[in-house]
Amino acid sequence: xxxxxxxxxxxxxxxxxxxxxxxxxxxxxxxxxxxxxxxxxxxxxxxxxxxxxxxxxxxxxxxxxxxxxxxxxxxxxxxxxxxxxxxxxxxxxxxxxxxxxxxxxxxxxxxxxxxxxxxxxxxxxxxxxxxxxxxxxxxxxxxxxxxxxxxxxxxxxxxxxxxxxxxxxxxxxxxxxxxxxxxxxxxxxxxxxxxxxxxxxxxxxxxxxxxxxxxxxxxxxxxxxxxxxxxxxxxxxxxxxxxxxxxxxxxxxxxxxxxxxxxxxxxxxxxxxxxxxxxxxxxxxxxxxxxxxxxxxxxxxxxxxxxxxxxxxxxxxxxxxxxxxxxxxxxxxxxxxxx
Amino acid sequence: xxxxxxxxxxxxxxxxxxxxxxxxxxxxxxxxxxxxxxxxxxxxxxxxxxxxxxxxxxxxxxxxxxxxxxxxxxxxxxxxxxxxxxxxxxxxxxxxxxxxxxxxxxxxxxxxxxxxxxxxxxxxxxxxxxxxxxxxxxxxxxxxxxxxxxxxxxxxxxxxxxxxxxxxxxxxxxxxxxxxxxxxxxxxxxxxxxxxxxxxxxxxxxxxxxxxxxxxxxxxxxxxxxxxxxxxxxxxxxxxxxxxxxxxxxxxxxxxxxxxxxxxxxxxxxxxxxxxxxxxxxxxxxxxxxxxxxxxxxxxxxxxxxxxxxxxxxxxxxxxxxxxxxxxxxxxxxxxxxx
DNA sequence: ATATTTACAACAAACGCTTGCGTTATTTCA
DNA sequence: TGAAATAACGCAAGCGTTTGTTGTAAATAT
Numbered sequence: 001x002x003x004x005x006x007x008x009x010x011x012x013x014x015x016x017x018x019x020x021x022x023x024x025x026x027x028x029x030x031x032x033x034x035x036x037x038x039x040x041x042x043x044x045x046x047x048x049x050x051x052x053x054x055x056x057x058x059x060x061x062x063x064x065x066x067x068x069x070x071x072x073x074x075x076x077x078x079x080x081x082x083x084x085x086x087x088x089x090x091x092x093x094x095x096x097x098x099x100x101x102x103x104x105x106x107x108x109x110x111x112x113x114x115x116x117x118x119x120x121x122x123x124x125x126x127x128x129x130x131x132x133x134x135x136x137x138x139x140x141x142x143x144x145x146x147x148x149x150x151x152x153x154x155x156x157x158x159x160x161x162x163x164x165x166x167x168x169x170x171x172x173x174x175x176x177x178x179x180x181x182x183x184x185x186x187x188x189x190x191x192x193x194x195x196x197x198x199x200x201x202x203x204x205x206x207x208x209x210x211x212x213x214x215x216x217x218x219x220x221x222x223x224x225x226x227x228x229x230x231x232x233x234x235x236x237x238x239x240x241x242x243x244x245x246x247x248x249x250x251x252x253x254x255x256x257x258x259x260x261x262x263x264x265x266x267x268x269x270x271x272x273x274x275x276x277x278x279x280x281x282x283x284x285x286x287x288x289x290x291x292x293x294x295x296x297x298x299x300x301x302x303x304x305x306x307x308x309x310x311x312x313x314x315x316x317x318x319x320x321x322x323x324x325x326x327x328x329x330x331x332x333x334x335x336x337x338x339x
Numbered sequence: 340x341x342x343x344x345x346x347x348x349x350x351x352x353x354x355x356x357x358x359x360x361x362x363x364x365x366x367x368x369x370x371x372x373x374x375x376x377x378x379x380x381x382x383x384x385x386x387x388x389x390x391x392x393x394x395x396x397x398x399x400x401x402x403x404x405x406x407x408x409x410x411x412x413x414x415x416x417x418x419x420x421x422x423x424x425x426x427x428x429x430x431x432x433x434x435x436x437x438x439x440x441x442x443x444x445x446x447x448x449x450x451x452x453x454x455x456x457x458x459x460x461x462x463x464x465x466x467x468x469x470x471x472x473x474x475x476x477x478x479x480x481x482x483x484x485x486x487x488x489x490x491x492x493x494x495x496x497x498x499x500x501x502x503x504x505x506x507x508x509x510x511x512x513x514x515x516x517x518x519x520x521x522x523x524x525x526x527x528x529x530x531x532x533x534x535x536x537x538x539x540x541x542x543x544x545x546x547x548x549x550x551x552x553x554x555x556x557x558x559x560x561x562x563x564x565x566x567x568x569x570x571x572x573x574x575x576x577x578x579x580x581x582x583x584x585x586x587x588x589x590x591x592x593x594x595x596x597x598x599x600x601x602x603x604x605x606x607x608x609x610x611x612x613x614x615x616x617x618x619x620x621x622x623x624x625x626x627x628x629x630x631x632x633x634x635x636x637x638x639x640x641x642x643x644x645x646x647x648x649x650x651x652x653x654x655x656x657x658x659x660x661x662x663x664x665x666x667x668x669x670x671x672x673x674x675x676x677x678x
Numbered sequence: 679a680t681a682t683t684t685a686c687a688a689c690a691a692a693c694g695c696t697t698g699c700g701t702t703a704t705t706t707c708a
Numbered sequence: 709t710g711a712a713a714t715a716a717c718g719c720a721a722g723c724g725t726t727t728g729t730t731g732t733a734a735a736t737a738t
Contacts, residue, residue, distance in 0.1 A: 020697075024717090033715080036717080053456055054393065099425065117389060143389065284623055
């Protein structure tokens with residue numbers, strides 16, 4: 001039946017008016033008579049007319065689409081962030097083009113390329129673990145596509161980003177453990193390439209010194225975040241001469257692996273503190289006693305808002321100094337519910 | 340510097356050739372001389388030329404975008420499915436426009452509308468828990484936008500879908516428990532509105548009768564999948580006169596709640612079997628002894644493949660009877676690794 | 679040397695829609 | 709009654725690309 005979608009032209013022909021009249025009628029332009037307006041709208045309705053967005057986008061050079069590139073949707077941090085992004089995007093009449101890099105720098109590059117050819121109006125990016133070059137993003141700037149990074153941000157100047165400050169949350173976490181009486185606190189940290197690893201370390205150190213305790217670097221061990229890596233780290237922890245009685249882990253997965261291992265070697269007395277990623281971890285029998293919450297939904301919202309603002313900002317007229325949004329969302333220590 | 344993106348026209352002007360020549364040169368058309376080709380390509384490179392997809396899509400009336408609407412990304416079934424969808428979409432040169440209904444029928448309707456105005460070439464949908472009317476999808480057909488449902492499919496004739504058959508997996512699960520010696524097996528099922536609940540029940544019944552055992556309907560209790568609902572169901576289970584020694588739960592969340600509750604009332608001896616959703620559940624100390632795997636990644640791939648085939652199929656020339664793809668992915672019982 | 683093919687490139691239309699401007703009637707005011 | 713204001717609509721350009729057709733020179737065949 002309905003083969004090709006109805007066009008404005010067909011309506012015009014049937015009603016024996018010009019296409020411009022139809023267009024204006026549909027857009028409630030003031031210079032169109034009420035009767036013609038009605039006739040046009042009625043027929044449009046009947047014919048199931050839907051304006052061809054492709055044509056309109058093409059005409060305006062805008063797509064009302066924001067691209068989102070993130071490492072892994074299955075990580076609940078990101079799926080929560082996406083919800084935030086979606087919510088503001090829809091509220092502001094944008095749609096979301098989503099893609100996962102699967103923590104692969106190559107793929108990430110490819111995706112940026114794809115987004116570029118799709119001519120998204122802006123890009124929201126959380127970079128992959130393995131990304132070490134950043135030209136593909138510069139490239140976007142050349143095409144006037146604003147980029148806002150969130151959570152996993154590259155070590156660059158002159159970028160827009162939204163990220164959480166893990167330093168304060170970590171400070172709170174370590175401080176909490178100290179107040180609880182722990183004196184030897186271990187930390188299973190992430191790879192040094194991540195800014196987040198440094199922030200955690202800083203928070204740890206600050207908490208120690210704030211409590212007039214000596215900071216023992218050997219109590220912080222790096223880890224590639226895999227299960228094997230975690231077990232290696234745990235072996236170091238458990239064999240440490242200072243016998244840590246509490247451990248701060250890089251994320252919930254690491255916590256899970258670590259706790260599991262601790263239990264298997266009968267060291268269940270160790271207290272764990274982690275960073276909130278997995279909602280279900282609270283349902284476990286042996287779970288972290290506290291978590292540093294990073295508010296992914298809020299971060300997503302914020303980032304999307306900034307991006308869309310950026311998109312709609314009048315072009316930087318050569319003279320105007322470009323301002324960069326650097327939003328830091330404070331993290332917060334949340335004590336686990338007693339179960 | 341670079342304000343507006345470079346166009347083919349500018350290249351033409353600079354090189355003093357026609358736009359068509361430039362276009363053909365860039366597309367390696369045979370009727371363009373090698374030297375001009377080179378000149379054009381070189382300049383295009385220098386000017387950072389990127390073809391304006393909006394214009395191209397508009398011209399062809401195609402967007403090379405498939406829309407995906409699903410309930411919740413944070414459910415790992417869906418995030419896995421998305422990965423499958425993405426993979427085939429990219430391989431076949433499509434991009435993915437994603438949206439979550441958050442299990443809200445209203446929002447789902449809205450999203451379909453949005454997808455329609457965005458003129459996606461096709462739609463992949465897993466309907467929300469609360470969806471009960473389906474006209475919004477019919478609407479797509481009128482615009483010649485093919486729709487393929489996956490996993491959560493509506494009870495309609497004449498639709499394309501990919502879904503898993505939970506009946507066989509459930510049969511295997513119950514059968515497995517019976518072979519293991521259990522004689523009283525409970526099932527915490529989902530709401531009756533879901534087809535999946537029925538399939539589970541059917542599988543349960545078939546396994547019982549296949550083993551010449553009487554089927555006791557009171558051993559299957561419904562549940563709204565919340566924690567409270569699960570605890571209610573568990574109370575019924577635990578108070579049942581036949582004392583179930585094994586329980587099949589609707590999904591991993593329910594399993595988690597149930598196991599936790601079982602442990603808290605010291606009934607840790609009960610064996611659980613669930614449906615695989617959460618990868619991390621295997622890291623728990625007290626976890627299901629087996630899971631029914633539904634292969635979300637595979638389902639996603641399959642669904643996307645069908646959709647894109649549909650998109651590229653020559654239009655149904657009035658006479659040709661439309662064929663509907665109804666793909667069933669068999670589920671499979673996976674025994675948990677001994678840990 | 680003339681006719682015919684070949685190689686290369688330009689012209690122009692088309693996709694659906696918006697919008698500045700021009701063109702009619704019709705009304706309003708002096 | 710004539711001039712100017714107003715209302716209602718049509719014309720046509722333009723957004724960036726692709727593509728069928730046409731044009732023109734050089735190369736080949738006769």
